[in-house]
Amino acid sequence: MRLRASSRSVAGAPSIEFEAVSFAYPDGTQALAGVSLRIEPGEVVAIVGQNGSGKSTLVRHLNGLLRPVSGRVLLDGADIRPVHVARLAARVGLAFQNPDRQLFAGRVSAEVEFGPCNLGIRGMELAERVRGALEDVGLAGMASANPYDLGYSRRKLLALASVLAMRTPVLVLDEPTTGQDARGVARVQDVVARAAAEGRTVIAVSHDMRFVAECCRRVVVMRAGRVALDGAPSAVFGEAAWPELRAAHLEPPLPAVAGARLGLGATATEAVFVAALNGPGGTRGRT
């Protein structure tokens, strides 16, 4: 994969801080119950947890779509409560879990233009952003299609492109790999790697433990509206954390399970598992 960090200038990413954030929906559902979390600029963080554990609710606080009932959300140390959603949109791009709640335009290109246009981008710069974003998600050449003629997987990639085109310093992806085939997942992984190389902060909500283990350097496990675990994939998917992981309705990826059974230590990814097997403690030559 070629990383084109140099051609994509992005303003410095802010630090993000959740300070004892609680949120309840109008029907009384308590979605967040005192979340405290600090994310440094340029981190690639996965948010994982059971369905209904508050993952999507948490990330919707980042661009002001939801406001905490109590507690504060800070960008670079400043409370975002008084900041208008339109201003936050320039700093935090959020790709929805369900693309059909995000897409609205009659043309793919119009869909991708909408975000940067609202940020005041025009002319060549706008055209270049649209082209680049569509290329990044593998939809180059579909600029004039109607979004609703695309299958679900492509609509999801389009929703991602329309956020990428805003070149926000913080990128929030809600379940980016669902509905994607092997190539689609690889595209999403490339997008995350490129954003990270550009110094952007990436926050991905995901149930795809393989994607999480391979792409993210930090994993935050949510359970019943709280942070239950927080650490590197090797720690969060390590044997000691399994009881907590299972209590959060998650399962460690297979390489982690197999590595533990074979006494290879923390092998969260296939590559690490195979390397460990070939290493001094591995089974090479002994089987």
Place this chain on the structure above:
Amino acid sequence: MAIELSTVRYRYAGASVLALQSIDLRLEPGQVVGVVGANEAGKSTLCLVASGFAPRVVGGRLEGSAQIDGVETTALRPHELAQRCGLLFQNAATQLSTTTASVFEEVSFGPCNLGLPVPEVVERAWWALRAVGIEELAARDPARLSGGEGQLVALASVLALRPRYLILDEPTSELDPAGTRLVADALVRVVAETGAGILIVEHKTDVLERIADRVVVLERGAVALAGEAAPTLADPRLAELGVEPPARVRLERGVRASGVPWSDRLAEAVR
């Protein structure tokens, strides 16, 4: 009795290319058939055609024969199709009726429309909620569910119809690993209890490895590979067809490629 597609070709209304070309497929009651393939390979279209939803409801042009229990789907009216074959859309949120105030009412909506006596509607709704493990959501507002919860409610709503055939388009896409396991177990139980035949599109090949009898791999609207689940999911051509093999298969491949022989001990460790 079966859903039987013979040399089916299908084109959406206004589309210039065929979405399906020459598909042969058979789904019998009590059987689980998994469908995999790259994005835009025709998986969702296959679901619409196998359930009779296309062309009967969405239009388009069907050639060849698509039969449910010996009757062409084009000869059945929508409510007749619905009684024979339950269809779960890929985007579960678009499936919910948006007219009900609680999850319980949402799940009762289908059986109610079948004109069943109230006690049976209630019995079926609870059965379906239990089957997918969401009894505690019964009183919640369907419009205020998380993505995964909504998907489970949509699945329960289809199960409550107790159709002979279930066509499920990525029923676990937004579920956590435990929810995915729960749905997989629930489908196995539904087959055992009701004898339903299930056609399931699923990117998570680990799920198909556990529950499917047969697997069909689509490529550009045609069947590229088909056969018993285990050997088909271990077929080396799978990756070229844009399909991620199950984790176990990938790990074994990675180990062998590194020069370490695959032993019983390793096979045991990935079980």
